[in-house]
Amino acid sequence: MPQDAPTHTPGPLLAQIESPADIRALSVEQLPQLCDELRDFIVDIVSVHGGHFGASLGVVELTVALHWAYDTPSDQLVWDVGHQAYGHKILTGRREAFPTNRKYGGLSGFPKRSESEYDTFGVGHASTSISAALGMAKARDLKGTDQKVVAVIGDGSMTGGLAFEGLNNAGATDSDLLVVLNDNRISIDPNVGALHEYLATLSASGKWNALKGEVWELFDKLKGVGGGHLQRLAARVEDGLKAALTPGMLFEAFGFRYIGPVDGHDVVALARQLQRVRKLGGPILLHTLTVKGKGFAPAEADQVKWHAQSSPFDKLTGKSLATPTPAGTKPPKWQDVFGDALIELAEQDDRVVGVTAAMPSGTSLGKMMAEMPDRAFDVGIAEMHAVVFAAGLATQGMRPFCAIYSTFLQRAYDGVVHDVALQDLPVVFCMDRAGVAGADGPTHHGALDVSYMRAVQNMVVAAPMDEQDLRDLLYTALQHDGPFAVRYPRGAATGMALRDGFEAIPIGKGRKIRDGADLAFVTYGSIGQYAVEACERLDADGVRAAHYDLRFVKPIDAALLTEVFGRHTHVITVEDGVRDGGAGSAVVEWASDAGALDGTRVVRLGLPDRFIEHGSQRQLHDEVGIGPDGIVRAARALLGAEAEAA
Template sequence: MNNYKAVPGPLLSTINSPDDLKKVSADQLPQVCQELRDFIIDTVSVHGGHFGASLGVVELTTALHYVYDTPEDQLVWDVGHQAYGHKILTGRRDDFHTNRKYLGLSGFPKRTESPYDTFGVGHSSTSISAGLGMSVARDLLQKNNEVVAVIGDGAMTAGMAFEAMNNAGVQNSDLLVILNDNRMSIDPNVGALNEYLADITTTQTFNKMRDDLYNMLGYFKGAGEKMRKMASRMEAALTTALTPGSLFRSLGFKYYGPVDGHNVKNLARQLHDLKKVSGPKLLHVVTVKGKGFAPAERDQVKWHASGSPFDKVTGNSLAKKSNDKPVPKYQDVFADSLIELAKKNELITGITAAMPSGTSMLKMMEEIPDRAFDVGIAEQHAVTFAAGLATQGLKPFVAIYSTFLQRGYDQVVHDVAIQNLPVVFCMDRAGVAGADGPTHHGLFDVSYMRCLPNVVVSAPMDEQDLRNLMYTASRYGEGPFSIRYPRGAATGMKVSPEFEYITPGKGRTIAEGEDIAILSFGTIGNYAAEALDELKIAGISAGLYDMRFAKPLDTELLDDISRKYRHIITIEDAARFGGFGSAVAEYYSDKEDRPVQVIMGVEDRVVEHGTQKELHRELGLDAQGIVEQAKLLMEKQTSRL
């Protein structure tokens, strides 16, 4: 592990808590912000991590901890991409170099990590709901602390945020919502709300229109009593209609702004004043994502996060260049295959929920823009939108991270599965997702898809299989079809330019054996392939079967395996309960002559962050873990003889 630690500036080095920050004079706050921004850049340029969002809220973060008495006052961050400054100011500066590393600090706010992290986050649009719960609890418990929820304009596009605001407006509990408006989430925001926010932050245009109308009304006021009354009514109506934030006022919030999110002294003053305002209120803060780092300001999508070292002045990558041809990522194999299929079949459409870059759906949006849709941070809508397309004979491919599809599960059940509509779910980031940690691991999709009627549940072992499964799904007309694949690089194998139809429910034999059969589901099977040679050296003859489908199962192949082997191991990069291994066990459960089975998967626990290899080793799901399980199984058999 690279243990480089950035050196904090003279003021930042004295700040180990918000209490220390409060000892700084208001005139010194801009210097604190500069040192905080420099510290984030120094650290991330070496260790990587989410970047642009945290740089954009340096002044807001500093002002919040300067004005409020955290952690007694509750500060809730939405998503958490932007919480690096918050972590550094709340006692984690000296450990910040471990951020997102195995056994190090989490990349997101985490309740077990610090009392200043009031709510664990990772998915968007939860802050207002959580903040309202905290504020109502405060009222019931007769406490007097403040509650502040910080939400980005991207996260504000999700329905959950508006559900919370609608409720907060009638609860009338003291709650401050800060809308951090940078017109970005990870990719550029889409939708009518984004355009509304853009309009009300264009204050020059608004002010000119208002002045022109008020001049006209002033003329009417001098034209007699009746005209004065009419002018007064028109003025009241126009004020409501044209004042920025009328949408939020209609939901019961007092609206303030837009204000400059990079003027820390002014922000501190405004936050101090807002503490005196009762009820639900919203402060609209305009910021620049990546502020203070020119490359990040110019290309906000690219600099949302950095995975490799870079020059902190130029932004140029410092990663060692290789002459080897780069191995494609699974997400790119998905996108390239989808475009190929869509060019041959005009009924195919692509849908993503605010992750066109993360899923590589952006490629289709650029090549076939009229059939590729980014619906914003709205997974529920994405699924039902796809269902609507499917009712009209189209073939929608919905590309959503496994962990985010959980947010649209009701729609998967009611709008797709029950109606048996041919929607294809392409679940990226399946299995352990790496440094993003518990909120981003895609461990539950096999279990939550397998229990639904009509749904095919599949997983490729390699990129050729992914292409073929997508082709199969494009031709499958009997109902919903799901395909799960992991984050990161594929195997690098030579891929056939042709597609091959795979009969749903049919696996394949990779290697024959005599002692143990290893049944794999998905790319985790590549570890099993590595384990075969070591098992052979240990005197264990193992067969390997890539099952491809958790539903329907290849029962013919399972019957053949049970006749040949007395011991089997099933392995999957997913929750052990209710997954592929459980499906195999259920099938064998009523067979009189069934093999002894070991189910390898993720146990009933929260998996923390780390690289995929580190986590697979910890979970015992790598090649070494398979060898250990096989040896243990054979030792138990020998001891019984």
């Protein structure tokens, strides 16, 4: 764990909380003070160390109320995504370690089973909580125990198809399960779709819901007295009224008892409501209304900007404390290079449309949505739908560019294969955050896309080493009459000067970056920039290394590899993805099929066969040996082993 993290002083009540048992020792009247101190502590920590922000501030009261009303960790609390779980971590024995959150070797930014018994399910992708919680509830039923199970899901995550699959199954089982719908009307970007509008309608019907609650309590009492006929009559009348009048009839139709909406920031009322709900049985949905960024004015005013913060800021004003970068000296982000290029392509070609799954800001497709709102689509947290929607667009002559993080595209793999590639449709998959993604950790690393895309028939698979190549690969993809996948990393690009316009790159054509006689580096994607540095360092040792940039792993450049294996007996492949099935595997497979491996030693550098934890991208690259130091070490080891063998 990092040792240089400064200490932060919690308030007097929060300082006493070592576990949720300490929260339950408080009176309900003390909970507002605990919430104030918890919110201040989160602001204090994140203002210095960064991290996800608005979501955790928005559920402070809900977090405290849940741990007060439920007997955690015996009762199982399942968070969805986990952006909102900072308060949960602080209250469950990790307060002192919380400054290490998202730092290399420190706490994970998301709930993680190996980190705490209170983290009942590892998360990071959306819409999983209801299915996981139902599985836990069913396991409880099979074991004959009586603990409660609670899933906390945001209205953004509720747009995901998996959430509705879980609701559908849970409502039909009549299992004892509470789903808390944390409705703040936004995920990372503003929510979209019919469900969003439906929940907005529910939240506006406060007077009816107050009356409804009294009516339901009356029916509960009637069903508990009198003879069987009166009880059956009360139940039938209740069901009829629910079907006709309940604002939450959608959830009632799924088999859930709907309660709400309730104020998610009135911690006393919320705690007492949860205390009552805990005594009830069957599937229940509690609809809470919250404000993302609650209690921190800048975050309430700009919820998209304050979803997360990476640099220090003034905890009173929100003003950034980072040292400003002189104008014109900061390289653009890869995602912005993509966003700007897509607008240029769309201006030239009316067929170009953009599609993303709830990530217009994260992928920079939001730029196109602002300039061309009729030609850029955010479909919500629904990656599979995004891919099949794009396939439908492609059948009608459009050229969809589907911008989804590499790790999230995994959720839509069947659509990639069955609905796009099988039909040979011209959908361009723009896989942002490819490779290690940094502080978000293993749930967000784009480690697998080279392997999983390389296996798909009809798919062209490419990666740029620099931003000029990214622009030209997007243009090349537009000209191609079939599926095309382009991966690029998170963060800053090279800052190189870009020429105007676009140039098509012959599909399957790589390039030689530099010549050399002692060994050859074969790189795939932006990680090639490290190889450039490694070559320069090896030059100082008198080692002349050649460097080849594949650009494509499917189809792979046979002429380029013929040169590599014809001229070199020492070859090192480098990629920011898993080695198994990756670019290095593609090179070795080609060489084996071509009979070019005889007498040549090949070392494949990439991500190992384990999940990589969180940290900065450079820290993680260095850890697994694909940073410049690791590449140089691999070259020296390869040449040294050859010298020893001689």
